[in-house]
Amino acid sequence: MISLDKALLTVDATRRRAIGQILLLAAGFFVLVAISTTSVILVNQSRKDNGWVVHTVQVENQMNALLLEVHRAESATRGFLLTSEPRFRTEYETAAAAVVADVNKLKSLTGDNPVQIENVKRLQQPIDGRLKEFAQAIDFVNRKDTAGGIAVMREAVAHNLTQRMSDVVEDMRVEEGRLFAQRTGTADRTQQLASIVTVAGSGLVIALAAISILLVRRSSRARDDAEARLRDSNLNLEATVDERTADLREANDEIQRFAYIVSHDLRSPLVNIMGFTSELEQLRGEIFRRIAKLDHAGAPLAPADGGEVEPLLEGEDRQLSQDFAEALGFIKSSIGKMDRLISAILNLTREGRREFHPVKIDTRELIEGIVATVAHQASEAQAQIRIEPLPDIVSDRLAIEQIFSNLIDNALKYLKPGVPGDITIHARTKLGFAIFEIADNGRGIDPKDHQRIFDLFRRAGIQDRPGQGIGLAHVRALVRRLGGTMSVASELHHGSTFTITLPISWAASKRNGNT
């Protein structure tokens, strides 16, 4: 029971460990997915943030470009005023166009920021003003009034448009600077977050892997332990089996010796009992002859050596003599019976001590030989014996002969009176064993006696046949020694089938000398 509990516990633990493994794997998978998703989101976020940073820089660039173009327009205008060369006018026109384009571009770039939209609107006015002044100055020069142009330009200084423009641009710069700082900060944070998530996720995955490895190692250690225990218990089991086998062998030897000695020692007094009974018988003859002689004083006597004195006696004497003879008869028949039993035990022990020699046996030929020896009994009982094809086996020839001859003998002995006997012997092979069946249509055996018939000195059914109840006990002992088993299937009045299972190839070394 203890080992069973332990086994159950182990099974439970194993199941728990397996579930733990699955959970760990699932958790690891989840963490990986989460890290991947978060990473993708954060990378996207970071790209966006960087985009905004770039955008800020672009806006600043654009502002610088705008101012540059305004200054270029101014320079070109001044150049035209001074030299009236059309080269400068063309320069001015290009710059003015660029200023308009740049303003529009700036407008579109800052469309996302209400503060900058306002600033751009504020910027629009001074720029427009400046461009108008330039245009007026150019116009004056075109009309050959250079002085007027110069005056316009001088006047313009008083308008302070350039200053306002610079102020607005400065405001915008400040705003963009603020945005730049803010956006850079956001981008940094996002990147930081991304790296934190990655590091944390990796750490978690590594931790899970470590736990998993730990669990795997623990489970493999548990398995190794279990294997070692199993090996140990196997070894123990084998040792125990060997020990028990040795014990049994010893006990069996002891019983054999005991049976041998007992039967032997029982025989000795039996010789005395028998001997002196015979002596008594002779004395009886002597005594009654003398009585007869006294009764028939002078009458002629029967020959002195004859045991029969009864015809010479009369009345009570005759009765006495008969009682005497009867008592002696019972004693002698009992002694005879006892002697047969003792002989049987002796034979059994001798059989038990005999060494078996496995040889190849043509089973069919062997059984045909047995059948030939009982042919006379068979014809008397009007019985036919059928032998079906039988497998050859390797076993002890004498033992096999005794087994089959006992069984066939029994089958013939216990046929149903008045019914022609039909005895079949057939066999099949299975897993290295030959299974022989000896079936008859005889009187059968009551199922309650099936065990009893294999016991020594026990018989079953109507006791109308001579026998000591040894045959089947002997047969079973032989079958066991040959590494086989034997059983009976029978019902009263419906015949019997004895089944003998013997190894097809019996190796003597396995069991020889242990009985």
Add this chain to the structure above:
Amino acid sequence: MSKPVTIIMVEDDEGHARLIERNIRRSGVNNDIKPFTNGTEAVNYLFGSDGTGVCHKGNALLILLDLNLPDMTGIEILRRVKENQYLKCAPVVILTTTDDSHEIKRCYELGCNVYITKPVNYESFANAIRQLGLFFSVIQVPQATK
């Protein structure tokens, strides 16, 4: 003229001894029969106080031996008799209940002259002993020499 043969009978069962003696007598053998019921006494008689058997020098002995004795096995006595220079020529008849073939073989190997299994059937037993008696009356037994 040689001395008459003395029959040494070693038999632990007094009933058997009596039956054997009776039947030997019935066959007409009148020689002296010395019964012993255990091995020690028989050995003491056979080998004498000095254990050499010299006391039987010049005697003609015939030994009837049972194998199952209370204090030693008949085989032991047989071995010692056959190894003794004075007794080795004395015929030894094993008369026992054992009919084990190993035992029989062993006894003949050790030099027993006749091995008889006691039949339980008294008719056969009496018959066997009477025939043995007849056998005794015809065989020549040498004297212990040297």
